[in-house]
Structure formats: C-alpha cells, structure tokens
Amino acid sequence: MTASTASAASAASAAPADLLYSDTEDELRAAVRSLLADRSSPAAVLARLEQDRPYDPELWNTLATGIGAAGLLVPEKLGGQGASHREAAVVLEELGRSVTPAPYLTSAVVATEILLACAPASPGATALLGELAAGRTVCVPALPLTLGPGGPLPAGPPTAPVAAVADAAAAHTFLVLADSGLYAVPAAEATRADRTPLDLTRPLATVTPHPGAGTLLADPATARHAVRRGLLAGAGLLASEQLGLADWCLTETVGHLRTRHQFNRPVGSFQALKHRLAQLWLDVASARAAARAAADALATGAADTELVVSVAQAYCSGVAVRAAEECVQLHGGIGMTWEHPAHLYLKRAKADSLALGTAAHHRTRLAALADLPSP
Amino acid sequence: MSATPPTPPTSPTAAELTARTREFLAAHPPADTDRATFLRARFDAGLAWVHYPEGLGGLAASRTLQAVVDAELEAAGAPDNDPRRIGIGLGMAAPTILAYGTEEQKQRFLRPLWVGEEVWCQLFSEPGAGSDLAALGTRAVRDGDTWVVDGQKVWTSSAHTARWAILIARTDPDLPKHQGITYFLCDMTDPGVEVRPLRQITGEAEFNEVFLTGVRIPDSHRLGAVGQGWEVARTTLMNERVSIGGMRIPREGGMIAPVAAAWRARPELRTHALHDRLLTLWTEAEVARLAAERLRQQLAAGRPGPEGSGMKLTFARLNQEISGLEVELLAEEGLLYGDWTMRRPELVDFTGRDAGYRYLRAKGNSIEGGTSEVLLNIVAERVLGLPSEPRDDKDLPWKDLAR
Numbered sequence: 020m021t022a023s024t025a026s027a028a029s030a031a032s033a034a035p036a037d038l039l040y041s042d043t044e045d046e047l048r049a050a051v052r053s054l055l056a057d058r059s060s061p062a063a064v065l066a067r068l069e070q071d072r073p074y075d076p077e078l079w080n081t082l083a084t085g086i087g088a089a090g091l092l093v094p095e096k097l098g099g100q101g102a103s104h105r106e107a108a109v110v111l112e113e114l115g116r117s118v119t120p121a122p123y124l125t126s127a128v129v130a131t132e133i134l135l136a137c138a139p140a141s142p143g144a145t146a147l148l149g150e151l152a153a154g155r156t157v158c159v160p161a162l163p164l165t166l167g168p169g170g171p172l173p174a175g176p177p178t179a180p181v182a183a184v185a186d187a188a189a190a191h192t193f194l195v196l197a198d199s200g201l202y203a204v205p206a207a208e209a210t211r212a213d214r215t216p217l218d219l220t221r222p223l224a225t226v227t228p229h230p231g232a233g234t235l236l237a238d239p240a241t242a243r244h245a246v247r248r249g250l251l252a253g254a255g256l257l258a259s260e261q262l263g264l265a266d267w268c269l270t271e272t273v274g275h276l277r278t279r280h281q282f283n284r285p286v287g288s289f290q291a292l293k294h295r296l297a298q299l300w301l302d303v304a305s306a307r308a309a310a311r312a313a314a315d316a317l318a319t320g321a322a323d324t325e326l327v328v329s330v331a332q333a334y335c336s337g338v339a340v341r342a343a344e345e346c347v348q349l350h351g352g353i354g355m356t357w358e359h360p361a362h363l364y365l366k367r368a369k370a371d372s373l374a375l376g377t378a379a380h381h382r383t384r385l386a387a388l389a390d391l392p393s394p
Numbered sequence: 395m396s397a398t399p400p401t402p403p404t405s406p407t408a409a410e411l412t413a414r415t416r417e418f419l420a421a422h423p424p425a426d427t428d429r430a431t432f433l434r435a436r437f438d439a440g441l442a443w444v445h446y447p448e449g450l451g452g453l454a455a456s457r458t459l460q461a462v463v464d465a466e467l468e469a470a471g472a473p474d475n476d477p478r479r480i481g482i483g484l485g486m487a488a489p490t491i492l493a494y495g496t497e498e499q500k501q502r503f504l505r506p507l508w509v510g511e512e513v514w515c516q517l518f519s520e521p522g523a524g525s526d527l528a529a530l531g532t533r534a535v536r537d538g539d540t541w542v543v544d545g546q547k548v549w550t551s552s553a554h555t556a557r558w559a560i561l562i563a564r565t566d567p568d569l570p571k572h573q574g575i576t577y578f579l580c581d582m583t584d585p586g587v588e589v590r591p592l593r594q595i596t597g598e599a600e601f602n603e604v605f606l607t608g609v610r611i612p613d614s615h616r617l618g619a620v621g622q623g624w625e626v627a628r629t630t631l632m633n634e635r636v637s638i639g640g641m642r643i644p645r646e647g648g649m650i651a652p653v654a655a656a657w658r659a660r661p662e663l664r665t666h667a668l669h670d671r672l673l674t675l676w677t678e679a680e681v682a683r684l685a686a687e688r689l690r691q692q693l694a695a696g697r698p699g700p701e702g703s704g705m706k707l708t709f710a711r712l713n714q715e716i717s718g719l720e721v722e723l724l725a726e727e728g729l730l731y732g733d734w735t736m737r738r739p740e741l742v743d744f745t746g747r748d749a750g751y752r753y754l755r756a757k758g759n760s761i762e763g764g765t766s767e768v769l770l771n772i773v774a775e776r777v778l779g780l781p782s783e784p785r786d787d788k789d790l791p792w793k794d795l796a797r
Contacts, residue, residue, distance in 0.1 A: 273779070294767070294770040298770065305682065309685075333673075333674075393669050394661070
C-alpha cells in the first residue's frame with residue numbers, strides 16, 4: 020500500500036495531496052461497511068447499549084483480524100498490514116457512519132501511533148504493536164479524551180488518576196504517560212471507575228494505575244514526543260469519523276424528507292428545508308476534502324501535516340454537530356425519541372467535537388501554524 | 395462514489411501532446427511571433443482546447459491533457475488568450491456552439507472567440523426575468539430569412555466591448571414559458587442594438603442594459619431548433635456553473651490573501667474578536683480550496699462529482715464574509731473608499747482595488763451566474779433528489795402568466 024514514507028515525505032511539499040479514494044480504499048470500505056451493516060446497525064447498537072454491553076467482542080475480532088483493520092498502521096515487519104492513515108481513515112468513516120462502539124480510534128490509531136514512535140528502540144512497544152496488529156490485545160492511552168495535539172500533557176506520577184479515558188472498559192492495556200516516562204499498564208493493575216458518558220457509544224472511565232504497576236516503555240522525552248504524535252494522528256483521523264457520521268445524518272435526513280408527507284406534500288419539497296439540506300451537503304462535501312487532506316498528510320508525512328490536521332479538526336467537528344442537530348430537527352418528534360438512532364449520532368457528534376481538541380483549540384493552533392498571531 | 399469510472403478518451407497521449415507542443419513552439423517561437431499570429435496558429439494546430447474536435451482548435455483528446463499543453467507553453471513564455479477577458483465566450487458561448495451549432499457556425503465563430511479577437515456577452519437576463527429566466531419577454535418574430543428582435547436585457551457584463559452575444563428570445567408566446575424560446579447569436583454592431591452603462595453599487599459600470607429595437611438577426615445565426623432555446627440555454631448555464639474546476643488555487647489565495655497580509659503587517663489593528671473570526675474564515679477558505687482541489691482531481695480522474703454545483707455557493711458566501719471582515723479590520727481606513735468615479739472596466743475584477751470595493755463587489759457573487767437560492771434548489775433537486783416545489787406556471791401559455 021504505502022511504498023516508502025520517506026520518499027513520499029520529500030515529495031509532499033511539491034505534489035498536492037491526493038484527496039480521492041483509491042480502489043484499495045474503496046474495497047476496504049466495502050468490506051467494513053458490509054460487516055457493520057450486518058452486525059452493527061443502529062438498532063443493534065442501541066440494543067447493546069440498553070443491555071449495558073456496548074462493545075461487541077466478536078465484531079471487533081472480525082474487524083481487527085478478519086479484515087485486518089487493527090494493524091493497518093503497523094508495518095508488515097512488526098506484524099501489521101503496512102498500510103497507512105488513508106486506509107485507517109476509511110475504517111473510521113464507516114465506524115462513524117454506524118456509531119459503532121469500538122476502540123478503534125483509541126487503540127488502532129492513537130495507542131498504535133504512540134507505540135510506533137517508541138519502537139523499535141523499545142522492545143516492549145514493539146511487542147505490544149505485534150499483539151495489537153494481530154488483534155490479540157486492545158491498548159488504550161490513559162489520556163483525557165479532550166486532550167488535543169499541542170495541549171498540556173499530563174506530568175505527574177504514574178499513579179495519578181486520569182479522567183475521561185475513552186474505551187477504558189475495552190482495554191487490556193493502558194498506556195500511561197507520567198513524568199518518569201511512558202508505561203504499559205495491564206488493565207488488571209489499574210482501578211477503573213466507569214462514568215456515565217454523554218456519548219453512550221464511546222464509554223468513559225477514570226483510570227488510576229496501581230503503585231508500581233506496568234512496565235516502562237520509553238523515557239520522558241521519547242514518551243512526550245510519542246504521545247504528541249499519537250494525538251496528532253488521532254485528531255487527523257477523527258475528522259474522518261466525523262465525516263462518516265455527518266454523511267449518515269445527511270443521507271438519513273434526505274431519505275426521511277423525501278417520504279414524509281405533511282401539508283399534502285413531501286416535506287422535502289419545501290424550499291426552506293431544501294436549502295438547509297443543500298447547505299449541509301455542501302458542508303459534508305467540504306468536510307470530505309478536509310478529512311482526506313488530513314489522512315493523506317499523515318500518510319505521506321507532509322511538512323504541513325500539523326496545519327492540515329488542525330484545519331480538518333477545526334472544520335469537521337462543526338459539520339458533524341450541525342449534521343446531527345439537523346438530523347434530529349428535521350425528523351421532528353421522531354428525532355427526539357429514544358428508539359430512533361438520531362440521538363446516538365448527536366451524542367457522538369457533540370462528544371467528538373470535544374475529543375482531541377475542540378475546534379477552538381485547533382483554530383488557536385492555526386494562529387501559530389499559519390502565522391496569524393493573536394493580538 | 396462510483397467504483398467504475400467512465401473510460402476517458404485515450405488518444406492522443408500526454409507524451410504525444412508534449413511532443414506536438416514542442417514542435418509547434420519550434421515552428422512558432424513566441425519571442426519572434428506576434429501575439430495574434432501565435433494564437434491563431436495555436437488554434438489551427440489543435441492546441442487551443444485539446445478536447446475539442448480536430449479542425450476546431452482541438453485534437454479530440456482528454457480534457458485533462460490541456461494542462462500538459464499549457465505547462466509546455468507557459469514554460470516557453472508563450473502568450474495566453476486572456477481567458478478572463480473572454481470568459482463568457484470561452485466558458486459559455488463556445489461549449490454551446492460546439493453542442494448545437496451547425497458546421498458553418500462552428501467554423502465561423504470558434505476561432506476568433508478562442509483567440510480573443512471577438513469578445514462575447516450573454517443577453518439572457520431581463521428586468522422581469524432574473525432567477526425566473528424562462529419567463530423572459532424579449533420577442534423574436536420571423537420575417538422570411540431573418541428574425542426581428544425587440545426587448546430589453548440587463549446586467550450584461552462586457553456588452554460594451556462585445557462583438558457578439560448569445561441571446562435568448564421568445565418566439566411563441568402561446569406556448570408554456572419553457573417551450574416558446576429560441577436561441578440566437580446576435581451581432582452587437584447591428585442597427586437597433588443599444589448598450590447603456592448600468593452603474594453598480596461599486597460606482598463602476600462593469601455591466602450594462604441592452605436595448606434591442608427591431609434588430610434583424612439572420613436565421614443562419616439561430617442556434618438549435620426554433621423553440622429549443624431553453625434546452626440550449628441550459629447547456630450554457632451548466633457550463634457557466636462548472637467554470638471552476640481546472641484552476642489550482644494556492645493556499646491563502648483569493649479573498650483571504652489581503653486580510654491575512656494586513657493582519658500580519660499591522661499588529662495595531664488586531665483584536666481578539668477579529669482574531670477568532672479571521673481564523674474561522676481562514677480555515678473555511680482553506681477547506682473550500684481543498685474542496686475545489688478535490689473536485690479538480692475528480693474531473694482529472696474522469697469521475698466528475700456533483701460538487702461543482704456547490705463551489706460557487708461556498709465561494710460567494712466566503713468572499714462576502716471575508717471582505718466584510720477586511721473592512722472592519724482596517725478600522726478608520728475601512729470607512730474610506732478609493733474612488734467613486736464611474737469607470738467602464740473591461741475585466742471583471744473581484745479582488746483588485748481596495749477593501750471597500752472588494753466588499754461591495756463580493757455582494758454580487760451570490761447573485762450573478764445564478765443566485766445562491768436557485769443554486770441551492772439545483773443541489774437539493776439534482777444532487778439530493780428532493781422533490782421540486784409545486785408549480786402552476788409549467789403548463790400555462792407564457793402570455794397568460796402574471797407579470
């Protein structure tokens with residue numbers, strides 16, 4: 020898939036980003052979409068949430084190992100697929116489209132990216148990457164979900180409690196950043212206090228590692244660099260999750276307005292509503308370009324990756340929230356009911372808009388990255 | 395996204411076009427050839443618009459290969475045909491003539507149009523027919539081999555420099571409004587064509603009113619069948635709206651450039667509230683640039699997406715917001731205006747002059763070339779498949795419509 024990251028990086032400054040989907044990416048999308056349509060319909064997601072078991076281990080197993088999605092970012096020599104962020108972004112689009120509770124963003128992207136920055140110098144990180152790519156383990160960074168690239172990194176003792184850790188309940192291992200370095204802490208060696216999240220599809224917990232728990236993976240400098248890299252990749256690819264979510268909301272709403280009749284007309288024939296949906300379509304089309312640019316920049320190691328990622332995050336967060344809010348509004352009373360899945364999308368979209376840095380956080384980053392300094 | 399793209403034309407190849415362009419440049423060195431001669435020769439060599447047929451300035455090649463030719467020519471310092479000046483001819487008249495013209499019309503009109511020797515304008519809008527263009531009332535009455543045209547057109551850019559116009563007129567008022575229209579090529583130098591400057595909110599008279607009084611157009615200058623004018627005009631309008639696409643915009647190009655430059659150069663103007671708006675608009679401008687680039691890549695891959703219908707909407711909104719911010723950023727200076735003297739520019743200039751001008755001119759972006767309201771309807775109906783609003787004017791004869 021990606022031939023040589025190094026040569027791509029040097030060419031990236033001249034060649035514009037490839038903003039389309041390759042045939043390989045389309046095939047991957049078809050496989051993931053088919054799996055999620057069978058096993059993770061909105062109704063199925065809702066049913067699992069109501070039984071308080073959001074994660075579907077069999078689904079994760081098929082996604083991670085059957086399709087090989089867990090190891091997309093891991094080089095083949097470390098047991099992965101040797102693909103790139105472009106392919107991982109397509110998986111996230113589909114997961115966003117289905118609001119599937121799955122530790123993909125946390126484990127297969129952020130934690131994987133952190134470990135990649137520590138390997139091969141760290142045998143522990145290298146070993147964990149093999150386990151992750153093989154789908155045998157789920158590894159979640161013990162970082163607040165709201166932490167974005169450029170945000171202040173935690174720097175306490177390894178036993179400091181961390182609030183708002185996403186997907187903690189699905190984790191076998193936590194990556195813990197402390198002032199003394201980066202640690203791999205088995206889930207059994209940490210206390211997990213589950214919280215009631217706004218977004219039921221991405222559960223949150225407070226995680227407190229036990230004294231002396233885990234093994235050191237990296238020294239403080241490497242650890243901080245690795246976590247920054249993980250947050251950057253996470254923020255860039257979250258844009259694709261937001262894109263998929265927004266696209267579902269738009270499609271679902273258009274479908275509803277074509278068939279729902281009021282005042283003896285299809286509701287979608289009213290110009291006021293048509294204009295809102297046309298504007299939303301424009302926003303989603305723009306979000307697609309921004310999300311693709313971020314995925315491509317991460318994949319090619321483009322010199323302006325930080326800027327492109329912040330542009331995508333500053334833009335796509337708002338589009339996803341707007342799409343989900345319009346979805347609820349234009350479904351009327353139906354959209355306010357628990358049985359209609361629109362609320363799952365609204366909750367995910369709103370939570371996503373805080374995840375990995377808010378739009379405002381990323382705009383502030385852009386002030387420096389685009390040389391538009393504050394007063 | 396469709397998985398199976400249509401096969402683009404494969405012949406000639408990029409390499410062949412490069413070779414052909416180099417041969418042409420060797421035979422017509424730009425340094426020793428006068429501009430008009432060079433451009434005419436370029437047309438005759440099929441290197442004008444390579445996707446056009448042979449003999450009409452093209453080589454029936456893939457549209458995307460034009461970039462190959464242009465790059466060679468630009469590197470050699472060749473003169474270009476000033477597409478901005480002849481935008482209506484290139485973007486709207488030419489594809490319509492190509493699609494509906496007789497062989498004689500194509501031979502007569504396309505070459506001087508492309509070379510820029512004959513500027514074109516578009517006599518479509520009327521005082522009573524703007525967004526509802528098909529309601530137009532300019533009449534064309536047949537008199538033997540000619541048509542006699544009477545009526546008034548408005549908001550006509552370049553009418554004061556144009557040699558030719560594409561014109562739609564009503565030829566049968568007893569039919570419903572879309573059916574009784576016919577499409578003509580109108581000689582702007584003919585008796586009865588009167589162009590009057592129409593001063594705009596910028597103070598300029600960039601466009602015009604055009605009065606048509608007993609103008610005689612030969613039937614040989616009719617484009618398409620009698621009564622087929624609306625269908626022909628739709629080709630023109632579609633090309634108008636797709637005219638973005640080929641251009642690659644640099645980051646921070648367009649309307650955001652002067653604002654960002656002022657922000658960097660003049661720290662005393664900065665406030666926190668303006669900063670947040672600037673960053674928001676800078677981000678949106680960058681995303682719009684990426685969306686345009688994605689559209690360009692789709693076209694180049696032979697997979698045109700529906701995004702083209704939307705880019706104009708986005709740029710219109712952004713240009714207005716950004717230019718409005720610029721006026722505010724400039725504080726006391728933003729209260730001033732460069733010059734209210736009436737001018738008659740040959741070019742449409744969106745980004746030139748000063749912030750006040752940019753702000754006022756940008757207001758037109760959501761009106762000209764199809765209002766944003768009409769374009770949103772088009773997106774809603776053609777892209778999203780939403781139903782049209784009930785209409786009672788479709789089957790009524792035009793003469794019975796309320797006016």
